[in-house]
Amino acid sequence: MPKLPTLKIPDAVVPPPLRKPPKPGAAAPKGDAPSDLKTSPPPRKTDGDRLLDQAKDAPADVLAWVDQRTGASGFLTGMLYRKVPKGTNWFYTLGSATLFAFIVQAVTGVFLAMFYTPSATQAYASISHINNDVPLGALVHGMHKWGSSVMVILIFLHMGRTFFFGAYKYPRELNWVIGVVLLILTMTMAFTGYLLPFDQRSFWASVVGININGTGPIVGPYLSDFLRAGPELGATTLSRFYAIHMLLVPGAIIALIGAHLYLVVKLGTTAPPWLKADKPKVATPVAPLDAGVEGGNGAAPR
Ligand code: HEM
Numbered sequence: 474m475p476k477l478p479t480l481k482i483p484d485a486v487v488p489p490p491l492r493k494p495p496k497p498g499a500a501a502p503k504g505d506a507p508s509d510l511k512t513s514p515p516p517r518k519t520d521g522d523r524l525l526d527q528a529k530d531a532p533a534d535v536l537a538w539v540d541q542r543t544g545a546s547g548f549l550t551g552m553l554y555r556k557v558p559k560g561t562n563w564f565y566t567l568g569s570a571t572l573f574a575f576i577v578q579a580v581t582g583v584f585l586a587m588f589y590t591p592s593a594t595q596a597y598a599s600i601s602h603i604n605n606d607v608p609l610g611a612l613v614h615g616m617h618k619w620g621s622s623v624m625v626i627l628i629f630l631h632m633g634r635t636f637f638f639g640a641y642k643y644p645r646e647l648n649w650v651i652g653v654v655l656l657i658l659t660m661t662m663a664f665t666g667y668l669l670p671f672d673q674r675s676f677w678a679s680v681v682g683i684n685i686n687g688t689g690p691i692v693g694p695y696l697s698d699f700l701r702a703g704p705e706l707g708a709t710t711l712s713r714f715y716a717i718h719m720l721l722v723p724g725a726i727i728a729l730i731g732a733h734l735y736l737v738v739k740l741g742t743t744a745p746p747w748l749k750a751d752k753p754k755v756a757t758p759v760a761p762l763d764a765g766v767e768g769g770n771g772a773a774p775r
Pocket of ligand 1: 564565567568569575628632640641645648650651652653655656659730733734737741742
């Protein structure tokens with residue numbers, strides 16, 4: 474049989490601890506420790522080099538400092554490396570997609586708040602200013618406006634997924650209830666945000682919305698009075714909607730998303746309903762050993 478040529482793996486791709494030491498007297502490869510330390514000591518690092526090394530290690534050092542004090546890496550490992558059942562698919566990404574939509578709304582909302590004036594006389598003008606004069610203002614406003622519809626669509630799809638996959642059942646009922654509250658809060662965000670441009674469409678849409686709330690049983694009239702913040706929709710309504718849209722509801726949503734995700738990690742993900750559990754393995758009966766021991770009924774061994 475012909476002898477196969479031996480492949481020499483270049484030293485550059487072998488990690489240093491696994492490299493063969495150079496033959497005595499042979500010139501050491503560039504970058505390695507010199508073979509004869511007496512005649513050629515390793516070059517001393519300059520202050521600049523040391524500073525550069527420290528700068529390179531700085532991000533890892535900061536993370537280690539925070540981790541030592543918070544134990545965050547344990548939490549993140551548990552969260553990111555948790556086991557998920559077989560058969561999970563794209564439908565399982567709808568919750569994360571909703572979360573992403575919320576984050577986009579929060580970030581774009583912060584930038585809009587820098588230029589928006591919540592006053593009945595200036596709100597419309599400030600939105601026009603954002604759209605026409607502020608750099609990238611129209612883009613950020615557009616992202617926020619269309620993003621609200623995207624979030625509402627995604628939250629319904631996510632709810633549909635959890636419903637049809639039976640994820641509302643024991644032990645995840647509480648997470649479902651938290652989800653329902655999140656749905657109501659998301660709709661509240663969409664409703665209160667709609668008034669903020671204070672143009673004809675948003676004004677009359679809010680009048681209709683508040684009146685619809687007023688038709689609810691028992692609490693309905695109180696709710697519509699609370700939302701209107703006065704006998705007619707006006708400046709006080711705008712201030713109230715702004716406070717609900719900017720402070721009250723986002724804070725509650727953030728807290729509830731935290732609880733929602735904590736429960737998702739703690740309880741694990743529901744397996745798809747079409748996935749049947751493996752049948753338990755039945756032990757194969759073993760023929761009784763003829764050990765020559767007398768049976769329990771006193772019969773003589775065969
Ligand atoms: C701001 C809104 C929401 C966010 C950010 C959110 C986020 C998430 C995420 C990331 C997951 C894990 C991944 C997944 O299964 O998709 C999840 C799971 C879950 N969500 Fe939501 N969710 C929201 C609203 C809702 C709503 C409205 C409901 C139902 C009424 C709901 C019920 C559930 C349930 C029951 C689970 C557990 C799913 C399972 O075990 O398979 N969530 N959510």
